[in-house]
Amino acid sequence: MSLLETVSQPPWPWQEAVWRRLREQKQSGALAHAYLFIGDRGTGRTEFAREFANFLVCDDPDAGRACYRCRSCRSGGADHHPDLLLILPEEGKKDIGVGRIRELAEFLSLNSFSGSGRVAIIPQAEALTLSASNALLKTLEEPAAGATLLLTACSPGGLLPTIRSRCQLLGLPGPEPEAAIAWLRERLPDSHSVSDERLRDLLEVHGNRPLELAPALSAGQEPGFFALRKMLLDLLEGRIGILQAAATAAKIGESEVFEHLSRVSTILIRGLANGDVRGAENRALAQALPESGELGFLLEFHRQVTTARKLLAGPGNPNPQLLLESIFRLWRGQEPRAVE
Numbered sequence: 589m590s591l592l593e594t595v596s597q598p599p600w601p602w603q604e605a606v607w608r609r610l611r612e613q614k615q616s617g618a619l620a621h622a623y624l625f626i627g628d629r630g631t632g633r634t635e636f637a638r639e640f641a642n643f644l645v646c647d648d649p650d651a652g653r654a655c656y657r658c659r660s661c662r663s664g665g666a667d668h669h670p671d672l673l674l675i676l677p678e679e680g681k682k683d684i685g686v687g688r689i690r691e692l693a694e695f696l697s698l699n700s701f702s703g704s705g706r707v708a709i710i711p712q713a714e715a716l717t718l719s720a721s722n723a724l725l726k727t728l729e730e731p732a733a734g735a736t737l738l739l740t741a742c743s744p745g746g747l748l749p750t751i752r753s754r755c756q757l758l759g760l761p762g763p764e765p766e767a768a769i770a771w772l773r774e775r776l777p778d779s780h781s782v783s784d785e786r787l788r789d790l791l792e793v794h795g796n797r798p799l800e801l802a803p804a805l806s807a808g809q810e811p812g813f814f815a816l817r818k819m820l821l822d823l824l825e826g827r828i829g830i831l832q833a834a835a836t837a838a839k840i841g842e843s844e845v846f847e848h849l850s851r852v853s854t855i856l857i858r859g860l861a862n863g864d865v866r867g868a869e870n871r872a873l874a875q876a877l878p879e880s881g882e883l884g885f886l887l888e889f890h891r892q893v894t895t896a897r898k899l900l901a902g903p904g905n906p907n908p909q910l911l912l913e914s915i916f917r918l919w920r921g922q923e924p925r926a927v928e
């Protein structure tokens with residue numbers, strides 16, 4: 589990797605403060621044995637942890653980040669360096685099982701190749717099974733000398749409290765809209781003509797998660813959920829039916845769809861309440877709503893979306909297709925079949 593390319597590596601502007609703190613800990617020999625980075629998905633928390641791991645094994649960390657020139661850096665970073673281990677679920681599985689944590693314990697017990705100490709990264713620590721969590725706890729209770737463990741998660745609530753309490757917790761903020769736009773711009777091909785207003789709109793609808801937008805945008809594609817607002821408009825104006833909308837939504841994935849419906853209705857409610865609906869697609873939707881009581885309607889819609897999301901996340905095993913049909917029926921203004 590050239591020095592120029594390292595510019596596009598983390599830490600990104602919204603992560604600088606946390607990076608600075610870690611760098612100071614490293615320089616003063618005050619690193620913790622284990623860190624838990626908490627941050628929203630799509631904002632680069634795992635990339636941050638991997639880059640920090642690269643920095644920890646770099647032979648020349650004077651610049652305050654991995655140099656990308658030394659032997660350690662050139663050996664390929666988190667994927668190939670013999671002192672770095674990435675703990676992911678086994679092929680085809682969603683959970684991180686106890687077997688992976690046994691591998692981790694063995695890895696950490698061995699001597700470091702470069703003398704810099706061993707570093708292991710567990711992205712999505714929520715994926716640890718209960719027995720894996722308990723095994724990890726032992727590793728955390730008796731840390732190997734010089735070893736550093738980097739965990740990342742969306743929220744600390746998904747982890748055993750005993751694991752949380754043995755890690756130094758660091759919140760990784762997401763980007764401000766302007767920083768996210770600048771970040772996306774750097775990654776889009778020059779030929780890609782998309783206005784800042786459009787990028788701001790897409791980021792807002794997608795919860796300010798630039799890392800999740802970048803692959804589709806740079807490939808010139810629109811992910812399925814981009815079409816959701818158009819679908820809502822088509823429904824309101826009678827161009828598509830409820831069953832067709834529900835079938836399209838099922839292809840995107842119901843939890844993704846309900847998450848977006850929640851965000852879109854929030855954006856509309858806020859815009860209408862402030863008398864300033866931003867973004868062409870949001871304005872078109874707001875205008876197509878029946879003028880009388882539109883805010884009350886949206887609040888009820890949002891409430892039902894929230895209920896449906898809770899049902900989907902709960903143990904009741906609801907029929908997602910029926911939930912989608914019900915919410916689209918409500919959106920079109922027909923009497924809804926009760927979601928609750």
Ligand SMILES: [Zn+2]
Pocket residue numbers: 645646647648649654655656657658659660661662
């Ligand atoms: Zn280096």
